Amino acid sequence: MKNLKWIIGAAAIFTIISCNSTQVISSYKDEKVNAKDYKKILVLGIFQQKERSLRQEAETQLVNRLRGQGYNAVAAMDDFGPKAFEKVSEDQLAANLKTSGYDAVITTALLDKTKEENYQPGNSRLQPIGIYYNRFGRYYSTVYDRVYTPGYYTTSTDYFLESNLYDIKSGDLIYSIQTKSYDPSSATSLASDNSKKVVQDLKDKGVFVKK
Numbered sequence: 001m002k003n004l005k006w007i008i009g010a011a012a013i014f015t016i017i018s019c020n021s022t023q024v025i026s027s028y029k030d031e032k033v034n035a036k037d038y039k040k041i042l043v044l045g046i047f048q049q050k051e052r053s054l055r056q057e058a059e060t061q062l063v064n065r066l067r068g069q070g071y072n073a074v075a076a077m078d079d080f081g082p083k084a085f086e087k088v089s090e091d092q093l094a095a096n097l098k099t100s101g102y103d104a105v106i107t108t109a110l111l112d113k114t115k116e117e118n119y120q121p122g123n124s125r126l127q128p129i130g131i132y133y134n135r136f137g138r139y140y141s142t143v144y145d146r147v148y149t150p151g152y153y154t155t156s157t158d159y160f161l162e163s164n165l166y167d168i169k170s171g172d173l174i175y176s177i178q179t180k181s182y183d184p185s186s187a188t189s190l191a192s193d194n195s196k197k198v199v200q201d202l203k204d205k206g207v208f209v210k211k
Contacts, residue, residue, distance in 0.1 A: 021184060022193035025160075027177040029205040036167075036174075037209040038104040041066065042097060044076040044085070046109040052082065057191035058108045058161075065195045069203070070211030073106075094171060103168050108194075111178070112160040117153055156183035159190055163198050165207065175207045 043062045045055035059075035066073035076084070079100070085093060097105060158180060165175040179197055184190035202208060 022179055022181040022190075022197050024197055024201060025178040025180050027175075027201050027205065029175045029207055030173065033167075033172075033174055035206045035209045036104075039072060040102045040104075041071060041073045042076055042079070042100075042102045042105040043073050044105055044107045046107055048110075051110060054110070054187045054191065055082075057187045058194070061188070061191040061195040062106065062108065062163075062198060065199045069199060071208065074102075094168060097168050104165060104174075105168060106163055106165050106198075108161060108163045108198075110159065111162050114158050114160075116156050116158065118156065119153055158182055159184065161194050163194075165202075175202065175205065177201050 043059045043066070045058045047055040047058070056075075056077055059077055063073045063075045088096070160178065160180050162176065162178045164173055166172065167174050177198055179194055181190050181193060184193065203210075
């Protein structure tokens with residue numbers, strides 16, 4: 001029974017750790033700016049072309065979570081397409097967003113992606129043996145039946161993301177957050193966990209007017 005409780009407890013801890021693979025490294029809010037009620041927020045992912053699927057997920061997941069909180073958010077890929085902002089000047093970009101009715105933009109960029117190789121040590125354990133020294137055959141077979149699990153290497157990938165909120169009218173940075181995600185299982189999982197952290201931190205810091 002004790003062993004069963006230990007296994008259940010370990011499984012619960014593992015589940016909690018697995019479901020919280022994204023951590024906030026740092027975040028910032030301009031304290032001179034009061035909470036604002038933005039009418040239309042553009043969510044823009046800044047990723048290399050090879051990370052297009054991650055960009056799509058990052059925008060979609062953040063848009064859905066913001067909409068779930070009552071804010072009018074739109075994914076840049078949905079409204080402008082995947083290449084609309086390539087080779088566009090800063091002034092032209094701001095003008096395009098103002099013309100389209102946006103008063104804020106949240107960018108999400110992949111700052112870094114690192115791979116780590118970790119060694120998982122092997123272990124050995126004895127089968128239940130009782131008293132076995134008095135007979136050679138029993139001793140030999142018991143020792144031989146020790147179970148040995150060899151060590152092995154695992155590779156994990158860490159993602160470092162940054163999300164910034166800019167006020168379109170002033171062009172100022174209002175809010176910024178950096179997160180680290182440890183070895184996410186998929187682009188969807190990474191984007192979902194990250195968007196959850198971002199929106200929660202936005203709420204905690206009072207960046208938006210509450211809906």
